[in-house]
Amino acid sequence: MPSEIQRLVDELVTEMKSGSAPAYRAAMKRLADTARAGGPESLTAAVDALAPLLPGLGGDFAMTAVLAGACVEWGASPMALADVLPRRASEAMMLNESVPEFWGKAAPGRPLPEPVSASTGRLVGTLTGATRWRRGVDKNTMTRIALSWFDMEHWLKALITVMGDAGFRAAVPGDVKAELREHAAAVAHRSQPAAWVGALAAVLDDEPLEVIDPRTQRGYALTMSGVGDNGQLHILLADRLVGDPGQGLVAGDRPARSWVEAATGGNPRLGPADPAIRCFRLFDGQGAYVSPEGVPADIGLLDGTRVLVLHPPNGHYALQVGRVFEDMMPNLRLDRILEPAETERRIARLAPAVENDLMAD
The missing domain is CATH 1.10.220 (Annexin V; domain 1)
Known part of the structure; x- marks a missing residue:
């Protein structure tokens, strides 16, 4: 075959x-x-x-x-x-970002064509035909720039599919992931797939994470992989850490099974009838609020490790989606409960929580 x-x-x-x-x-x-x-x-x-x-x-x-x-x-x-698709998708976003500038110089005052196949010839012809402003860009490169207006989302769609695989993510070099995030940020305002690619390029695998509960003076060492956003992380943390204080865990109500399933392998959509209610607010070791809308890669480092500090919730912050990327399986492993001396040293290094964010409720 x-x-x-x-x-x-x-x-x-x-x-x-x-x-x-x-x-x-x-x-x-x-x-x-x-x-x-x-x-x-x-x-x-x-x-x-x-x-x-x-x-x-x-x-x-x-x-x-x-x-x-x-x-x-x-x-x-x-x-x-792994060696070709991330780079080609990154290039497509980089080229796509420049299309409005080039079009504005080649066809001032005229609206950009819609990014559909029927408009390809007009855009390519306009950009490649205007030689007076091309700043040394050759015709082949200008054609590639013009085509990116129409093909970028094909590359992104393919990349979104494969970036859910942990082995694939591990094979993509760190500098390529950084370029993907950079170029995705530049075009995400007009492309939701670009925003998703940026988030996937930021996914952490086999990443150490420490969680400190100042109320009980306890700390936890975990390892996370494949967590798409901080909303999903909230649910998984509650599932791993909330339990019997006599066993060294965090007191509180355990998350509903439906919430945990939505964050792992089940239907990711919870909907308004059964939203996940977060068990705590999160701040990083530098005192910055960790929004559920962010991603784990944005959690600040403290002495080279990502640290989260648990604070009691204010009100009921509801999460209606358990995970952003349905085909990406997460893993959050509780490795051990920190020794009291370790926790004390970590707490002494924590910056006070900066509670001036209106969304930190």
Whole structure:
């Protein structure tokens, strides 16, 4: 079956070179149907064969990346994409950011075309045809910039699919993740998928976390992986830490099972009828409020470790979504309860909570 997959990928390349959109789409469907029928081996073979093609693709042909992502959803290994897809998605966001500036110089006063295929020719022609303001940008680069207006979200859709895999995230270099966050932040105001990619690029894996409860003078050492946002972290912390004070845990009401399931492997949407109510407010070791809307990577470091300080809740802060990324499985492990001397030393280093944030209720 893998040899048949390679033949169909070669056929797909031929149709891309022909420039025929209908023939390209038909070749994509033949490849998808055959790979899916062949199971994980054929799906992985398809991803392996498609990965080297991705850096050179743009425009409608970026749908090839979406097909590779779909193969991963159906059971393929994503690892062949680790060296190419994050970089190509980062580039697409970087180029996309510059499109309004270039368009404004090439077609002052005219609205940007909608990012749909029917507008591709007009945008590409306008940007590549205006030579007087291009500042040395060659025609091929300008074409790639123009195409990013239409293909960026294809790259992002594929990347969102594979970044849920812990092994894939581990294979993406830290500098590439930093670039993804930077470029995603620049275009997130007009692209929700970019905002999601930025959050996924910030996900921490095998990250040490210390939690201090000043009321009981107790501390906890944990390790977290695959936690998408701080709302999910709130639920998981309550599940791991709230329990019998006689066993060294935090006194309080245990989170409902439905909340924990929503934060882990169940339906992530709780809805208004059964929202998760947070058990405490969180501040970091430097005294900054840790908002449920943020991500764990934003928790400040204290002596090289992310530290959370538990404070009693004010009112009922409701969370209607248990996890942002449905296919990313989190892990928050309570490794040990800190020795009293360790906790005392940590508490002595904590900055006072800065409770001037109106949302810290």
